[in-house]
Amino acid sequence: MNDVGERIKQIETRMLERTKTLKSYESQQKPVQDNSVWDNLNMEMQIDHQKVLLWEAEAVQQDKQLFRELREKIEKQQTLAHDLVTLSYTKKTKHLAPPKTIAKNVVLAFLVGGTITTIGQVILNLYTNGGLMEKEAAAATSASLIFLGALLTGIGIYDKIGSFAGAGSLVPITGFANSIVSSALEYKREGFLYGVGAKIFTISGPVILYGTVVSMVVGLIYYFVR
Amino acid sequence: MESLIKAFVLGGLICVVGQFIIDLTPFNITPAHVLVGYVTGGGILSALGVYKILIDWGGAGATVPLSGFGHTLVQGAIEGVKKKGILGALGGGLEATAIGIAAAIVFGLVVATIFNPKG
Amino acid sequence: MAQKKLGKQTLQFGSAPVILSKASVVGPKEGQGPLGSYFDLALQDNLDNQKSWEMSEQKIMQHSIELALEKAGLVPDDLDLYLAGDLLNQIISSNYTARFLSTSFLGLYGACSTLVEGLAVGSLLLDGEYADTVGVSASSHHDTAERQLRFPTELGVQRPPSAQWTVTGAGSYILTKAGSLLKIPQVTIGKIVDKGVSDSNDMGTAMAAAALDTIKVHLQDTGNKMEDYDLIITGDLGLLGLNVLKELLKHENLPTDNVSDCGIMIYAPDQDTHSGGSGCGCSAVVLCYLLDQMLKNKYKKIFLVGTGALLSPTSIFQGESIPCIAHGAVIEK
Structure with a gap:
């Protein structure tokens, strides 16, 4: 068995070679080919990796740390190689992705979103004309829309609307209701405690969490600068 | 009638922004991302005093989108500070939105009890 | 040197196993699709009167292997081995299906490649003379997959154009040594x-x-x-x-x-x-x-x-x- 320094040097020489090769791929923007050269490069790294790993396992005291550092360097090199593969594959395939129907999506989002907020306005006007104060009317409107969103989710319609309306049915508060109700419904079969109870906030939980945090931060800032 | 048209236009536009975020950003935007973005975004605009202007013009067009929920949260916290000091900063937001959150939870539970998912 | 291996990754069978019988059970959407009339059974709805979608998936897998066995004139006891896989956590649909068959069972996971994985392993066992008859099944269910991998099914979410739709369906095949024209060489x-x-x-x-x-x-x-x-x-x-x-x-x-x-x-x-x-x-x-x-x-x-x-x-x-x-x-x- 060679001494530690020599073994490390041997691996590092090979790593240096590979770094040069990888750099040439990286800098020349040369596409990474599915060929034996590339496969061999990967295999060489893997073989070095398992070799160093056994050295690390068998080493004692400071030597263990040295081998560990060397192993991590090889792992970094492997990650770099994989990133290059990702880059070249994305380049090769990106243009084939079907175009998103943005214009259609935007129009539908506008129409559906506008319709939901208009319904909200109708309800708001009814409550205000019925004699509710501005704040109460707004809260009652939210509750009513949440009821509508919940009901449409229950009878299995809201997901159909969402599939074509996108943000149009997601952004209004009915979408918030949909996110709560759909989670509750979905996990009903796992029981009311660990199913409905635990999962009801799967999607809406973050909303309440970060909404509340923002309001607290603003409140605190207001308290100190007031 | 005018209030309805304004609500339609503003509400529609606010949703369109969300659609652009979903379609034009390179990231995988899920519903939770959009909802959280709107609540925090609405809250920040509210703190800067911008959201009030939108509501004054478009009514439900600005309150019904989830950014309106963020606005209510933030205004609640500010309101709370005025009434109760620092404790209000902590509780004011949830206090102001309690009706909406409670409604969503209760309706969620009721609907889950009555209906089954259709798939 | 492995004698039945060709090149790096291909296995050549000495006596090519045959596909003795096959059966398919699908969901309603697949039943209405262009191949609908070729499937043995199509569900009326995705739940099919079961307690949950998971149970429904288990049933379609079970029904497909039962049909395949019955078509071949076999009973579960005739199977030397049953190979099955699905998409759910811990391939639970397969485990429950195998419970009904009470035969030696190996669970497989290969996502959409599961069926071919099963055919390959089954053929190996036959050619290696470790079995005379092998059953292979694979299943998936749109709603069970959707809720496990993506979102609740009732969430109003827009699917991007590149997204694929998980098929509700199960296919089963009986592999044996002779008796059919369809070989796996x-x-x-x-x-x-x-x-x-x-x-x-x-x-x-x-x-x-x-x-x-x-x-x-x-x-x-x-x-x-x-x-x-x-x-x-x-x-x-x-x-x-x-x-x-x-x-x-x-x-x-x-x-x-x-x-x-x-x-x-x-x-x-x-x-x-x-x-x-x-x-x-x-x-x-x-x-x-x-x-x-x-x-x-x-x-x-x-x-x-x-x-x-x-x-x-x-x-x-x-x-x-x-x-x-x-x-x-x-x-x-």
């Missing part, structure tokens, strides 16, 4: 290919690279040409994935005329599935149709390439890339 076992695609809504692009790898290796190992096959069918890359595969094949100067995909065949374009079907059940039921066509002499020799995107809900959230695999099986008459 060779299989090519794939290796994991990961090109760094991490978008779970674009599994077709991720899997296309694995399919290419397996097809190339298969041709190298066997010395066959693309033209030697009447059909090279992937299961399931979807529309986008198939386009990517064809593009990649063109880069390699390989012809693409006879290349198609199960995920595209199972749905009509107006069924709003975006990029086509996916899931273990997709190739499992489409193969039933393809075998019918072979018996009708439309095809004599096909190469079925099962492609699996081996991701998990955890790996999606952690933003990791999707490891993919493709196994190939030659089926000839």
